[in-house]
Amino acid sequence: MAPPKKLKKAKRKAKDSSKCNSSTETRTAESQASDNDWWYSFWHKNYDSGPDVPIEEDEAFKFFFRVSKKTFEYICNLVREDLISRPPSGLINIEGRLLSVEKQVAIALRRLASGEAQVSVGGAFGVGQSTVSQVTWRFIESMEERARHHLRWPEPERVEQIKSELEAKSGLPNCCGAIDATHIIMTLPAIESSDDWCDQESNYSMFLQVIVDHQMRFLDIVTGWPGRMTISRLLKCSGFYKLCESGKRLNGLLKVSADGAEVREFLVGNSAYPLLPWLMIPYEGKELSPPMSTFNAKHRALNLIATRALSQLKGAWRILHKVMWRPDKHKLPSIILVCCLLHNIIIDNSDELHPNVMLSSHHDAGYKEHICQQIDSHGDTMRENLCRHLHLSLLTANK
């Protein structure tokens, strides 16, 4: 059944005019109506594009663009100054009318969310492929600058909050987050098909490494490094590693474990990472002692947050999940960054993905976990301290 166009539109007009904040009040009701036309037109075309498309309008909006209308409006306001069409250079649609900021943001979000070809996305909005390309890139450039504040290492107060949340979840004190990495797969032109980008599974790929908090919010990202690198090499190339090694990050107050040992701030990561004083990885081996197994279980619970965050990122912004067709390797990191920014914006706006959005079980499906054998002696001591702390805490709790 096609969505009822006119009635909804009239309703929205009245609703929007009452909702408008001071900046949008200046815009006339007429322009508001034309701003929303794109949505009704899009919905009318795509309401039956798949079995998962919700019938309800707001739900459908969230399904197609991954964000609620409120978050969508927030994103539009972020980039409005950069995307506003000014004649004669402004972008136009097929009918020759200037594209509204809302329509441009919708085109860009749909391209990032669906990962569909530019032609298909253009067809859904009544614009050409080149317009989709241009609009998406303009949006990415704008977001890179305007949405930076959504991705930064938290202030000490916020770090304390994260640590207490993670401790409540796992019992591990002073844990500031979880680290993980994923491959963004692409194809390369024959002339650029350098082995440097060819990873362990013979795919051309680019790395994305993230550090997440208890809400699956990205605190730090690194991207652009070739997929051929090992994860431990990727870590060592990152600015975060350099900051930690120089004592400028994860340098908060020490905590005392149950047996009186000092526990510094740390992250949890999988076995592909080295064991460092500020990076805890699980114990390897078949015959582990009960405290070691307990540590591994608690560690896994925290590490899963990063794994889920990456799965959600790739599921929501499917441009990162699909094999990208010959992307510009210098532009791809910007696309990845903007998807991460959008991921954080959704969380910061207390929004959430529509349940019908398909998420894969693992962000790096098909990749075997490479085990890094590197063990730092101080890291080992720290892990033992944590292990004993967990064991003693459990014993105390059982008594």
Added chain:
Amino acid sequence: MLCSMPAVRSSHGWLERLRAARGFHVSSDLDLDHFLLSSSDPNPTHAPSDRKDSALPSLKSPQISERHPRPVGRSAAEEKDQRLFDLMSNVLSELFVMGEPWESGLDKKSSRKQLKPRACVPSASSSVGNSVAHVKKVRTNGVRSRGMGQVRDLDMSAYSRTEATVIDTSSPGWKSQKLLFRKGMVWKVKERKVWTVCTKKRKFGLVEKLIVDKERLRSEADLKGQRKETFASQDEGLPRNVDLENAIKSDDQIPRRPKFSRSPRASYYKKQEKLLVKA
């Protein structure tokens, strides 16, 4: 492959012809040393007997001094002859390939020839090891390795090279260009410099464009302010009946022509503007 050394003394035909033309005795086995001695001495009769002495001398200087001991009490004519001989031998040693330059001074010039010529083995990488291209390549490697930092002393030709744009939220500015060198599992990373010269030609991003536009507008406004200041500073020089405000207004009211207009009137307006500024 061995390099064939040029046969220096393989043919003396041209020398014989030269000698014959100059009226000297032509002998196929006549040595240059012998020739020089005979030229200083008009009597060539003792030449064959001295042949043994005038054989190629060894490089050791004491032997030279043995062969040509400086006479203690020589006549003026003998000394003159000796000086002429030394001069001639030096000049000729510069011109001809000789067994040994006969230096009279202490600062003996070292021989440019190898004492024991070695086989010239070409480099394995290229058969044209001495070519310009090879030199260029070596030089490029040198320059590259100079700014390499951690990869300074390595031969980068063995490494594959790739460029990457990295976004790292823990590094200042987030975005940076990297040059990556890889050999097996060994990676070397170099920060790629962004040339300031090219910044004008660079295609600005959307936000950067806006900033540039704003700066341009600001600089234009500043220029306008400066012009007003110019008027103010020239206030004393203005005739009393000229109203400053009106002058500025009239300046602003001058119809602006398109920048690239070729209309002859444009130059007229420009002249008018200049006149007003001068006034």
